[in-house]
Amino acid sequence: MDTLTESPLVPRTDTLLDVRDLHVEFRTRDGIAKAVNGVSYAVARGETLAVLGESGSGKSVTVQAVMGILDSPPGFVTRGEILFRGENLLTMPADQRRKVRGAKMAMIFQDALSALNPVLTVGYQLGEMFVVHRGMSRRDARAMAVELMDRVRIPAARQRVGDYPHQFSGGMRQRIMIAMAMALEPDLIIADEPTTALDVTVQAQVMDLLAELRQEMGMGLILITHDLGVVADVADRIAVMYAGRIVETAPVHDIYRAPAHPYTKGLLESIPRLDRKGKELYAIRGLPPSLTDVPPGCAFNPRCPMARERCRTEVPPLYRVTAERGSACHYWEECVGDD
Amino acid sequence: MPEPSSAQDPAESVGNAGAGGTMDFAAEQAGSLTAPPPGEHLVPEGGTTTGKPRSLWSDAWHDLRRNPVFVVSALVIVFLVLISIWPKLIASGNPLACDINKSQDGPAPGHPFGFDLQGCDVYTRTVYGARASVTVGVCATAGAAILGSVLGGLAGFFGGWWDAVLSRISDVFFGIPIVLGGLVFLSVVTNTTVWPVIGFIVLLGWPQIARIARGAVMTAKQHDYVQAARALGAGNTRILLRHIAPNAVAPVIVVATIALGTYIALEATLSFLGVGLKPPTVSWGIDISTASTEIRDAPHMLLWPAGALSVTVLAFIMLGDAVRDALDPKLR
Numbered sequence: 001m002d003t004l005t006e007s008p009l010v011p012r013t014d015t016l017l018d019v020r021d022l023h024v025e026f027r028t029r030d031g032i033a034k035a036v037n038g039v040s041y042a043v044a045r046g047e048t049l050a051v052l053g054e055s056g057s058g059k060s061v062t063v064q065a066v067m068g069i070l071d072s073p074p075g076f077v078t079r080g081e082i083l084f085r086g087e088n089l090l091t092m093p094a095d096q097r098r099k100v101r102g103a104k105m106a107m108i109f110q111d112a113l114s115a116l117n118p119v120l121t122v123g124y125q126l127g128e129m130f131v132v133h134r135g136m137s138r139r140d141a142r143a144m145a146v147e148l149m150d151r152v153r154i155p156a157a158r159q160r161v162g163d164y165p166h167q168f169s170g171g172m173r174q175r176i177m178i179a180m181a182m183a184l185e186p187d188l189i190i191a192d193e194p195t196t197a198l199d200v201t202v203q204a205q206v207m208d209l210l211a212e213l214r215q216e217m218g219m220g221l222i223l224i225t226h227d228l229g230v231v232a233d234v235a236d237r238i239a240v241m242y243a244g245r246i247v248e249t250a251p252v253h254d255i256y257r258a259p260a261h262p263y264t265k266g267l268l269e270s271i272p273r274l275d276r277k278g279k280e281l282y283a284i285r286g287l288p289p290s291l292t293d294v295p296p297g298c299a300f301n302p303r304c305p306m307a308r309e310r311c312r313t314e315v316p317p318l319y320r321v322t323a324e325r326g327s328a329c330h331y332w333e334e335c336v337g338d339d
Numbered sequence: 340m341p342e343p344s345s346a347q348d349p350a351e352s353v354g355n356a357g358a359g360g361t362m363d364f365a366a367e368q369a370g371s372l373t374a375p376p377p378g379e380h381l382v383p384e385g386g387t388t389t390g391k392p393r394s395l396w397s398d399a400w401h402d403l404r405r406n407p408v409f410v411v412s413a414l415v416i417v418f419l420v421l422i423s424i425w426p427k428l429i430a431s432g433n434p435l436a437c438d439i440n441k442s443q444d445g446p447a448p449g450h451p452f453g454f455d456l457q458g459c460d461v462y463t464r465t466v467y468g469a470r471a472s473v474t475v476g477v478c479a480t481a482g483a484a485i486l487g488s489v490l491g492g493l494a495g496f497f498g499g500w501w502d503a504v505l506s507r508i509s510d511v512f513f514g515i516p517i518v519l520g521g522l523v524f525l526s527v528v529t530n531t532t533v534w535p536v537i538g539f540i541v542l543l544g545w546p547q548i549a550r551i552a553r554g555a556v557m558t559a560k561q562h563d564y565v566q567a568a569r570a571l572g573a574g575n576t577r578i579l580l581r582h583i584a585p586n587a588v589a590p591v592i593v594v595a596t597i598a599l600g601t602y603i604a605l606e607a608t609l610s611f612l613g614v615g616l617k618p619p620t621v622s623w624g625i626d627i628s629t630a631s632t633e634i635r636d637a638p639h640m641l642l643w644p645a646g647a648l649s650v651t652v653l654a655f656i657m658l659g660d661a662v663r664d665a666l667d668p669k670l671r
Contacts, residue, residue: 067570102572109570114563119585119666121398128581132572180571 015083016188016220017066017105018042022080024061024244026291027073033291035061037244038080040318043188043220048211050223050231050252052267053241056288059224062241063190066222067107068097085187103133106181108191108210112173116165122149122176123161129183148179152209171202175209182213188220195230207234228271232256237324240264243289243299246318250325260327260336262304298329306331399665409661415654423470430466434459434621443637453639456629464621465643471622472651474533475540476603482541483602484595487548492587494549495556496579502553509546517543517605518612525614536615540602551594555587562586589663596659600652607648623648 024036036058043049053059064070065077068089082089084105089097109115117125126148127141136144142161149157152175154168165173174194181189194210195203211234214221225231231238232252239249240263248261259265266284286303289295295302301311310330318326321336329335403409422429437459441447444454452461494502520543528535559565560583568582607624609615611631616622623644630640 069566069570098572098574100572101570107567107570109563109567111563115567117564117568117582117586120581128568128573129571132577177567180567 014045015042016045016085017222018081018083019062019066020081020083022062022065022082023078024058024065024070024075025078026075028292031292034294035075035244035291036065037294039241039244039246041239041246041249043222045187045220046218047237048214048221048223048235050225050235050238051241052225052228052231052238054226054288056291057241058244058291059241060192061244063107063192063222063224067105067190068101069107099133102129102186103184104186105188105190106184106186108174108177108181108189108194110193111197112170112177113165113197115177116173118165121162121164122168123163125165126161126176126180126183129180133184144183148183149176151182152176152179152213154179170198171206174198174202174206178206178210178213182217185217186219188222189214190222190224192224193226194223195227196225203230210234228267240267243294244291245299245328246326247300247328248326249318250321250327254322254325258336260321260325260332261329262306262335263300265335266303266305306334399662402665403661406661406665408657409665412654412657412661415650416658419469419473419651419654422466423473426466426470430463432460432463434464434467435619436460443633443640445637445639452643453637455626455637455640456633461626461640461643464626465623465647467621468623468626468644469647469651471533471616471620472603472606472624472648475537475606475616475622476599476651476655478533478537479540479544479602479606480595480599482537483544483548483598484591486541487545487550488552488588488591490545491549491552492556492579492584495553495587496560496575496583498557505549506553509549512543512546515543518608521609521614522612525609533616533620536606536609539609540605544598544602547598548591548594551590552587555590556583559583559586585666589666592659592663592666596656599655599659603648603652 019042020040022036022039023034026033026035035056039058039062041049041051051059051062061070061075064075066082066084066089070077077090080090084100089100092100116122123142123145126145127136127138130136130141130144131138146157146161149161154160154172154175160168165176168176174197178194181191191210195206198206207230210221223231223235235252237249238252238255239246240255240261241247242263248255248259248264250260255264256268259268263284266282269282270284272281284303289299289302295312297310297312297314298304298307298316301307304311306329308331314330316328316330318328319330319332321327321332327335437457438454439458441454441458442456444458446453450460450462452465455461455464490505494505521539524539524542525535556579565578565582568578573582603623606615606622607627610617610622610624611628616625618625626644627641627648630637630644634641
């Protein structure tokens, strides 16, 4: 059977970020936790990749490694390459890499209240981007901060530029985080669960804003989430992660139409649906494996309704489903054909 | 999505739905903000917030000027500093001109505080004593705070072997009993100025500040905003100075202001033991120690230098408290 070893599933010329066979482990007192075990994915300019997975699946750790903000120790990248515009970030000198961060790739954090410094005004923090990377004067940087706040639609930006983060509402703070990430018009934005800490009505607004700005500036976006609803609206492609590996990757519509991995299928079936009102909601049984003790074979096998003997012994490679799709299930054909 | 609001026309922003609405609430809470209540976003152009960039320190200063606790304590400290530099401003006499015949006498015309054991004027000695106490207190605190927060801050930030070495060194200094250390260290010093005393206090005082600074930096370091600053391309120096230091400075200021009072009292203790300041230097510590044995016969001898010491220590502690509050934007 045809398997995928290269990360770009589609040959493309405008690949921005190419993560290849990334391994990250945490050396803790309780042993080595293998958080990321051979993840490969690629993002092109103007593309939105959604990385989906439950807590502990390694989705955040992967992007921390990409951004170079992995807590080290205990976290170590043990194998793999992270190519950003063709250059390997992992072998780049620290100084050069720092210049890439913020200017060429930026990150939006989950909880804006803790990701903004409480003792500095938002204007200062927005302006800092220009001071650090462009050597701008404080006064000019502040003018840029007002402009950015306008751009992310913060009302009365000029009056509020001197306010502190705690004086803003949750949605406004997340807008400020977005403004910070967009400040230098980077090529790639990584959003780590940008709407998880917000309430539902504000979530939609922030997501719309993010999608709109992304389109306007034509950058690549990695959207980390565990919310399938968010993904359907904004993503072009999806990578589903489980126990530190990608189990399925596909264009967004293919996945919703016919998932090629039992885990993805379980996730989709566990979304509450109006047309199934009154019936019991499906749940994937069991718990995700401990990262210090991943089951042999396919990591999903103890929870998989389709698991067989082969699944307990042989780690499935990422099989090619179509030109643009891959699934790490020995029996993906059954899974797709099921529907 | 609502229309983008422009700063030039703030009235438009009132209509902003959703998250925009909640910010009015935040603005109201913040009391001192220039934003008017919801529905009247008509802030005049060139209002206070549109001027030059504000920093944490300028904001803190803005707050402090309106804080009566700060104003009172600052005035007391300014006064103390002035009389330390120019005692002749309020005392015309000579603190060393004494008349033994007047030993322990009460107040007399021209001598409002009475006389001490040697028959010296207590008022003049109290005024002149400010110099030694204030110099020791301020210089020793500044020295210990700077040395301690730099070493402790670096240890907390970088961790590893530097932290381990520093922690062990500070343990060694913690282990030295301060009075015994003072007896050993200062008894071999023949210099009668305040500097050996200051040096000794800094030497034994910095580990306390270093430990506080280390802990504060380690706490601040773990916050998401430090990771966010790193992700946005800030280097170690910037992260440490701009992001961590302002968040870690509050406990250091509190401990330092309390330590300042302790250091002034420590100077008095060392002087009492005869290894601190020595006559003819005039200090509250020396006067308190002489007066303490005569407290039943002549309480005024103790009252004035001890009162001056208490007011000084209180003023510095109140100042520290006010500064700490002003540096926390959440209390604004």
